[in-house]
Amino acid sequence: MDLITKSHIEKTGRQIRLLAGLLFLTLFFALFSLGTGSSNNLGLVPTMKIIFGLTEPTGLQSDIIWRLRFPRVLMAIVGGVALATAGALMQGCLGNPLVSPLTLGVASGAALGAAFAIILDFSFIPEVAIVANAFLFSLIVVGVIIRLGSMRSVSAESYILVGIAITFIAGAIVSTMTYFATDAQLSQLTHWSFGSLSRPTLTDSVIIGFLVLSLLPMGLIFAWDLNAMALGGDDFAISTGVDPRITRRNILILSALLTSIIISFTGLIGFVGLAAPHMSRLIIGNDYRKLIPCSAVAGALLMLFADTVGRTLFAPVVIPVGIMLSVIGGPIFMYLLMKHKGGMGV
């Protein structure tokens, strides 16, 4: 076998072992997180025994683990996976390392929906007003993306600019509404915008988990196309057999859906979608066949870590994960950036 081929195969092997290690670490941390909280710190082994049904938990233990912590931990994993994958997909297909799932305006749409529900008491499905509104309003943004994608000469920059425009418009409408809002409404909206994992119930998080799990393989199908688009722009993609216009539109619809499914339930969580893909590039390189799985795992780990710290640091006060992510993830991200000067292409 050719020597260069051999070292490439060895390198791929190392990367896959690294990915497996990261996955194991995430699962381990998830178990740890289930046993940790403001009350009833169980320790790793007892938690594992309860999770795997080896010990019969007391009623209180069962409630805390299955009804409080499990949905939260599951939501952290699923949310991290979805947002980080969406970020990696979007950065690649727009050829821009500054892009995050919030860039397209999906989150602003969701925030607008939430504001309609909270302040104007306007909603399509009153029982789950905020979630339903946030999701449906973010679908409007997905609709704009589809409409934009059907235009002939739409470039990567067009999507980013339109996303920024949507953010401004939605922001202005939300501001206008908050101007007339009561204090209670304001506080509710502010809490929504923090981004928290405490809202989804067990059923919610399992359903979201299935949705995200069914969308993820589609991201992997685009891996080669993303490699071509991330490397050399549209002309290069075409000569490699990728139609950049259609591929970009499809990838953006997929990312927007992933983002809106999560954000409707959790509120604004942005940072993980920017940082996890870049951290993964440092670990595993830019081949999207490996980068997508790695970003997904890194996103889950980052969210779990941020949330676990957030609910133990000032226990019994729980700091929302959206805040903790930026507080913890921000400095880590900056440290990595500076250590690899320009290493993430930023």
Next chain:
Amino acid sequence: MMETPGELIRGGDSSVILKVENLHFRWGANEVLKNINFDVSGNEMVAILGKNGAGKTTLIKCLNRINQVNEGKVTIASKDVSKMPLLDLSKSISYVPQTVRTSFPMEVFDVLMLGRRPHVSWRTSPLDKDLVSQTLRQFGLEELAFRRFDRLSGGERQRVVIAKAVVQDPSIYLLDEPTSDLDLWTQLLTMETIRDIINDSGSGKSAIFAIHDINIAARYSDRVMLLHEGEILADGPPEDVITRSNIAKVFGVECDITQATNDHSMNVVIGKPITKRM
């Protein structure tokens, strides 16, 4: 490693691979290409010469559908390019842009592997990897195999992108100024390598390259197309097209042309600009 450049075998196969008929291309009201007609046969290297803005890059991009032509037809092996699935098209034609820049840390090996993209579904086989490794050697890039593409010099990047096109194994190479960032030795080596690849294919491959260096064009092409204001001014063997009067007309530059007696090679000695402004 390097034979004396210039001793080359001129291809003479008549099987037409690429055919361009009545091609017109407009940017808005501006007609960039007017009524372009030509054929390219297997084992042929065609140089496109012309000054800045003559339409060289636009023409090359019309051939592989990066630019959608307004009128006329491009066919590859009798198939209409505008109706071919893009993935099939990229198996027959590969394009090397003037420059490729990226913001992402991709390794040179993976860049070349993109050339296999039209041929593989998702997984790459050891054969694909071996082809990448061999091509890296062919272009003297083995030292760079695991370096980051975004950190290479302009010349290194250019060679990597040419090597990626070779890994794609098409029948037609479209090269937009493939030597613009290369030093003299690497220019010749790269053109020799392309010439070898075309020759080794029997009559299955050909190359079309836009270029500013008239001597490179003369030395490595079987045919020169002189593009002037969106039209083909002359099309034929280098010795017929690269003449004092044509160079003066298109580039506004004086020159002397010397013909070597032992082989077909010719040398263009560039003189002064005829007018200060064109």
